[in-house]
Amino acid sequence: MWAVRRASIHLRNRGLSSGTARVCCGKSEIARWCLENYNAGITKPQGKLCDGLLSSKRFYNTQSSCSKSQSEIRNFSSKAGARNSEQEDDDLEDGFSDLEKPSYVAQESTSGDESERDDDLISRSELSEEEDVAEDTQNELEVLGTETDVEEKKSPKISAMTKAILDAPASSVSTVLDKWVEEGNEVTQIEVSLTMFQLRIRRFFTKALQLSEWVESTRHLEFNEKNYASRLDLIAKVRGISKAEEYLKQIPKSFRGEIVYRTLLANYVSCTNVKKSEELFNKIKELEFPMSCFTYNQMLILYKRVDKKKIADVLLLMEKENIKPTIFTYQILIDVKGQSNDIIGMEQIVETLKAEGLEPNSKIQTSLARYYAIGGLKDKAEAILKEMEGGDIKKKRRVRYLLLPIYASLGWEDEVERIWKVCEPNPQVRECMAAIEAWGQLERIENAEAAFDKLLEKVKKPTSRHFAALMKVYTDNKILAKGKDLVKRMADSGLRVGPLACNAVVKLYVRAGEVERAVSILNKAIKQKTGRLLFSSYLTIMDKYADRGDIHSAEKIFLMMRQAGYTARLQQYQSLLHAYINAKAPAYGFSDRMKADNIFPNKALASQLARANAFRKSELTELLE
Template sequence: MWALRRTSIGLTLRSQELYNVGTFRVQLMPNTLVEYEDAAPDSHQMKHDRFLSTGHTFYRTGHASPKFTVSRRELSSQADASCTKDDDNDEEMEMEDPLIELEVDGDRDSVESQTDLFEGDKDGGKQHNELELSDTESDLDAKNSESRNKRSELFKAVVNGPVDSALNKWVEKGKELSRQEITLALLNLRKRKMYGRALQVLEWLESNKKLEFTEKDYASKLNLIAKSHGLSKAENYINRVPNSFRGELLYRTLLANSASLNNLRKTEDIFNKMRKLNLPVTPFACNQLLLIYKRIDKKKIADVLLMMEKENVIPSPFTYKILIDVKGMSNDIDGMDQIVETMKAQGVELDHQTQASLARHYASAGLKEKTEALLKEIEGENLKENIRVIPTLLRLYAILGRVDEVERIWKVCESRPPRIEDCLAAVEAWGKLKKIEEAEAVFEMMSNKWKLSAKNYSILLSIYTRLKLLNKGKDLIKKMGDSGCIIGPLTWDALVSLYIHAGEIEKADSVLQKAMQQNKMKPLFTTYMTIMEQYAKRGDVHNTEKIFYRLRQSGYVSRISPFHVLTQAYLNAKLPAYGIRERMKADDLFPNKALAEQLVLLDPFRKSPVSDLLD
C-alpha cells in the first residue's frame, strides 16, 4: 500500500528568502506529496503558517485562516477563505468529471460517436461541460460500451411528449419494463443532458412500483434532482430515502454535485457529515475535495493528503492525475515529473490520457522537445494499430504548431476509414493552426458521411468565433438549421460569442432572448457570463444587473464569478454599490480575497487617510 508521507522539510518555511518573496515552495519528493499554494500574501499573514505535528492540526493566520483537525474526523474552513481564482466557467472544467473518476484533461480524447446526440436539454440543460455519474456509480447495471451507444425503444418513447403518458401507453401495450431497458433509456437521456425527463422516468417507475429501487437507483435519482432542481432539493431528498439505503454512495453523489458547483462550504459540510455518520473515507470522496481545492483553495490540498495518509486511503490513479494537473497549472514541471516517478514506483500505469495531460503542460511551459518525445511515446510503433490516440496527437501537435505532424497523422486517418472522433479532432487541429480551408474540407467530408449533431457543428463554429469570421459563422448556423439539427444552448453560446467578437453586444443579447423565447431551453452559464462581462466593461450597471437577474432565473445561483463581474461593473461606472455582501450571504457565499478587495473600493463610507485629514 502506498502511503502519503510528509517530512518537516516540506511542511515549514525554511528560509528567510521565502518570507521576503512572499511565496510558498512546493516540496514534492518520492513518497512525499506536499502542496502549498503559490500565492503572495503579506508576511504578517504567513508567520504561523505551518503544521503542528503533535496534534496533526493545521493552522493559518491572516485572511484565509482555515483549520483542519484530523483527530476529530472533521474538515472545516472559514467560509471566506482566500481563493486564487474562480472557475465557474473555466475551460479546465471540461477536463474533469466531478462525479466519475475519469482522466484529467483527457475526456476529449476518448470521444464516443456523437452522430445521434441532441444538443442541450429540453427540460433546461446544465452547462455543456458537466459530465455524468458513471453507470457503475448510479445508473443501474449498464457496463459495456456497446450498450452505452445503443438507443433503447423506451428512450424513443419518452424523449418527446409527456413522460407519464408515454410510460402508461408502454405498459398498456404489454411491453416489458426490464431493468436493462430502463438503464439504457436513462443513459440516453443523460447523455443528452435531459435530466428533468430522466427524473420523471424514475419517479414514474417508483410511484407505480415498476422497479425495485436499490442504493444505486436512489443515488441516480438524487443526482438527477441535484441537476434539475438544485443542491438543496437533493439534500432534502436524502431524508426521504429509506435508512437502509442512506449509505456512502448516496452521500458521495451529493458531495460530487456540490463540488461540481464550486460550493466550497457546502462540499466541506457534506464531507464532515459523511465522517460523522462513520461512512468510509474513499478515494472518490477525497478526490472531490482535491478537485474543488484545486479550483478554489490550493492551500488545502496538503490537508487532504495528510488526512488520506492518516486514514490509510490509497490514492487512485485519478488522485495522481489531479496532482499532476495542479503542478502543471502552477508551472512546477519538476514537481509534476516527481509525481510521475512516484506513480511508476507504485506500479500505477500512465494511460494515454495522463500522458496527454503531461504533454499539454510541457507544451504550455515551452518544453517543445520534451513534449514531442512524449507524443512519440503516446504514438507507439504503429499508429495504424494504435488509432485510439489519434485525436490526442492531432490536438497536441496543433498546440505545438507542427503543421507537418498534423498532416502526417491525418494522412494515416485517410488511409483507413477515419472515425468521427478523428475528424472532429482534425477540424479542431486545423482550426488551431488557422488552416481554415483544411478544417472546412474535413468538416465537409464528415457532413457527407454522417448525420452531424449540433455538438459536432459547434467545433467549427468555435473556430469561426475565435477568428472573428462572423459571416461564416452565420452561414454555418443556417446550414445546421437546414440539416434538421436542434439549435440549442451550445449553438446559442457560439452565436453570442460571434456577435461579441464583432463588437455587437446588444445584438448578442437580443439574439439570446429570442432563442430562449422560441425554444424554452436554458442557456449555458458561460453564455450569460460572456454578455455580462461585456456590459461590465462598459460600466453599464443596468444591463449587467439585468443579465445577473436572468442568470438567477435560470437557476445559476451559489456561484461567485457573477458577483465579481457585477462588482466590476459598479467600479467601472464609478458608482457606489450597496448590499452586495448581503446578496452573497443569501446565497451562502462569502467574498474571496479578490472580491473582498473590490468591495472595499466600492464602499461609499470608506475613508482614506486624506479624507480623515480633511474631516
C-alpha cells in the same frame, strides 16, 4: 513521496508563514506540496475544512505571487473527452458517482458502434477553458461503476429498449416502454443499465429520468442504493438541486448510504456550491459511512476551482483516514501544477504516481503533453505524443482524437494532417470534433469546414453541440459572417441552442462588438431552459460592459449569474470592479460584498480596490454638495 518533497523545495522562498510550515510537519508529502505551493495573499486565518481536521489554524502572509495565471489556474482541465478504457477509476471530474455503467461497457470498443457513443462528446480545449465544467455542458459523464454485476466484455450494439426510447419523444417514454413490454420484451437489470448508460452519454437526462421513474412505478425491478442514487442525480440535472434534496428525504433510510450522499455531493460540487458541499461532506463523516476516495476527490475538485489552499486539508484528511489516492487524485495535482506552469513539480508528481505502482493513463499523458506545449517545451511534448502513438497510429484509434488538438497547439500542421488522413476515410465523431478544433487552431478554416461535413455524414441527428465546434472556430478567428450563417443554419434545422453553442454564439457577437445582440441570445437561451449556460458566457458579456464602464449592465449580468446558480468568484468581482474603475465611480461597500461571499482579494484585486477607492468623495465635498 520523495518526488513531491523535491517538487516543493524550490517553492519555499515564496514567503509562506511559519504557521503553514508547522501544519505540514510530519504530514503527507503531497499535502506539504499543496501547502507550500500556494501563497494566497490573505492575512486572515482560514477556516478549517471540517471539524477536527487540523489542530492548527493556517495563516498566509500578505505577499502574493499571483500573476496572469491566477485566473487560468482556476480552470479544471482534462475533461470529458478523455474517456478511456485503460483507467476507468472511481472518480470523475464533473462530479458523478458510479451508477449506470455495466462493467463490460468499460472496455472501449474500436468498432463502428463506438461513434454512436461519442455523438455528444466535445473537444477538450472547449472544456478546459471553462471554470464550470459541470453537468449541463462541460463535464461529460464518465460513469465508472455498475448497477449490476456482469462479466466484462466489449460494449454491445444499442439494445432494443435503447432504440425504442431514442426514437420516441421525451413526453412519451412511458407509453413507448409499456408498448415495448406488451410486445413480449423482458425488462432486466442489464437492459435497463445499458439503456441508462446510452441515454446519459447522449445527455438525454429527461428520458433517463423517465426511464427510472417508469421502472420503479411498474415494479419491473427492485431498486437498490445505486438505483436511488441514479434517480437523485437525474433529478438534480433535470429539475434542480432543491428537488434532488427533497427526493433524498423520500429514499428509504436503509438505502441512504455513502453512494447516495456522495452523488448529491457531486452535484453540489458541479454547481460550485461550497457551503452545501462542505456541510454534506461533514455529514457523511458524521454518519460514519465507509468513505471512498471518490468523495474526497469531489472536495479536491471543488477546492481546485475556488480555494487551492484547502487541497492540502483534504489530502491530510485522506492520510489520516487511510484513504489511498487514486490515479485521478494525482491527475488533479498534475493539472494544478501544469496550470501554474510548474513543470518540474508536475514531473515530480508523475514520478510519485509511478512510485506508487501506477502508470499515467492517456488522460494524464494528454495533460502532460498539453502543459509541455503551453510551456514551450516542444521536445518533451513530442516525446509524450509519440509514446501515445506507440509507433503505429493506425492501431491506436482511441488516442487519435487526443493527439490532433495538441499537435495543432504546437503549430505542427503536417502532424495534424498525418493523423487526420488516417482518420478521414472512416472517422469517429470525436475524431471529427477534434479535427475541427485542430484545424481551427491552425486557421485552416476550409479544412475545419471539411471535417464538419464529415461529422454531419456520421451523425444522423446533429445536435447544437456539433455545430458549436465549428462555431468556436469562426469565433476564435473572428469570422462573423460565416458564424451568423451557421446560427441561421442551426435555426433552420430546428435545433435549440444548447449551452456550448450559446457560449460560442455569445463570444462571436461580443467580439464583433454586438454586445446587445449577445445579451439577447443569452436571454433567449435562458428562457428555453436547455441547461445551465456556461460561466464564461456571462463573464464574456460582463467583461465587455466593464471595458465600457457600464456599471448598471455589469451589475445586471452579475445578478444573472447568481440566478443561474453560480456562486461568487474572484473573476466576477474583478470584472465588476473594473467597470467601476472605468466609470470613475466609487465602489461603495465593495469589500463588504466580497467578505459576505467569502471572497478575499489577491494582489491584483487589492490594487483595483485601491484605485476604486480613489474616486470616493471626501466627507467635506459631500457636505458642500
